[in-house]
Amino acid sequence: MGRLQQLLFVSLLIFAAAIDGTQGDAMVTGTVFCDQCKDGQRSWFDYPISGVKVKVTCTDSNGQITMSREETTNWFGNYAVKFNGAPDLSGCFSQVSDSGQSSESGCSVPAGPAQKLRLMFRFFDMEMYATDSLLSQPAQPMSNCPKSTNPVPAPVTPVPPAQPLPVVAPVPPAQPQPVVAPVTPAIPPPSPAFRLPPMPPLPPLPPLPSLPPAPFMEASACPSKSWTMPEYKCYWRMVNPETKVAVVFGSLAARRYGTDMTLMQALQGRGDPYRTLLREGVTSFLNSYNSLQFPYNTIGVIQHMDWALMGSTRSVLLTGLRFMRANSGHGTVNCTFTPCK
Template sequence: MGFWSHKRLFLAFLILASAIDGALGDAMVSGTVFCDQCKDGQRSLFDYPIYGIKVTMACADSNGQITMSREETTNWFGNYAMRFDGAPDLSNCYAEISSNGQSSNGCGAAAGPAQKLKLMFRMFDMEIYSVDSLLSQPAQPMSFCPRSTNPMPAPVNPVRPPVPVSPPPFKLPPIPRLPPLPPLPPMPPVPFLEASACTHQYWTMPEYKCYWRAVNPEMKVAVVFGLLAARRYGTDMSLWQGLQGRGDPYRTLLREGTTALLNSYNSLEFSYNSISVVTHMNWALMGSQRSVLLTALRFKRANSGYGHDTCKFTPCK
């Protein structure tokens, strides 16, 4: 790494330190639960994150007695996050799947082994722990899973088979020409591929609640937008409450950022994708109040469609 790369890394460190300086110490634990479709006990190409799985984190003393435990449910991305006040020592803690919760996809018949917590970051009395992927398994492996990864050994002394005698060629009788197929009906419109931008007022109307897809109104702002959002808005504020914000520049940023995130999941043609919405949100929270207002204004213009994209919502059935 060159000299200027070191300087940029140090500058990013100073910005993050200034953003969290003076905050009370706490610890964050996060991880992901995957559906082990082939029941091979490891992450593979066929596995995917699973929603609605309950995860228990427990800590034991030297005698094996449980001293602290916490339970959380995975979100639509298969992620879970737990926050502990006062930065306790979590070095002797582990996480495991406790039940399949609200999951209805048939991948909660069995659970993989528990995983120990790993300390990833510690600074200013703040600690961040991660957990290796937890696995939830169906009752039986899926039919498309490979049966065996070990090839059959070749014989030591292979016997050369006799050369077959080719039979005389056989000619099929001519096949009559089939009538032409009728034309296919036109494809129905795909809403996800259409350009659509909806303001926060639309997202709070009950007749459009079916458009909340990747996230739900009760999800916490801290889980969706990360640690900086947790510092600014707390760990109890939901996305639905974030849509009600107004007046204060930071609440306006949260309202328009949440609206932009919902629009990015609803339309592939929206100006921001979901990752860029979270990135711009965190950049604004690390900057000045002027940066907060500018980012909120850019989100608001995108949510209004820049005057040419309209909201394609239809009332839910």
């Protein structure tokens, strides 16, 4: 596709977004972690869990429930709950309502307090709320968890009472002995100090070997067409071309695109706004694994895909355009692919 055709396609997408009817939505996002140490807080040992049901509840001044929605966490432990009409969710909260499929991983006990919603931004009549991490716990804590900072004091061993001392007969005073002057021994003269001969200088250290190249530290952004070429197949990491879209992006993507579509098929989507979103979303997902300097991280790509699929057609187009701009490198970052050996 030539540059003029690309500009025309982008202009059509922006025009379609502009004429699309307004639809106010409010979305709540967050993550559920498995609290392996059962200490009620996040630590290095905790990890996100999937299949957990999270409920977002809103109450009035009398404590009566006015709204309630429930969703299940995806493969990366994230959840996204949608409310139509952009209601005010400032007084609402989220909490783990059911362990669901997480019992298979051994982390099945809801724990921790409910978390209040925080308004992140308002944009095009859309509201985005976020919450602090929610926790679920296993039946027993992990064996190698750090010990508590307030350990239980060791039990005090009682000391037996002291026994009375035996009575000893007095000893008569000793007779005085004659004083004898001490004899000072003769001190031998000091021996001459022994000196070692000078040591030869040490040889210089060999130069350290150069570090191996780390291509994932370099800035790189590659379009969808590059990811479909066989000579660049070695750049696929963590996933392969036959991985299912539903496995990577979760239940929302499965409802829209089905459970049989692969990532390679998604990269060849054209024409339809939802297929365009999927093509650019999969491309951003692969670029995030290939370069740490890519504008989106892996979890961020999945979250933006979920938000777009829960929103209007305009949000689908805008998210697809943002992914496309990141995959093009913003005009300053090139694709660093070289043919695989």
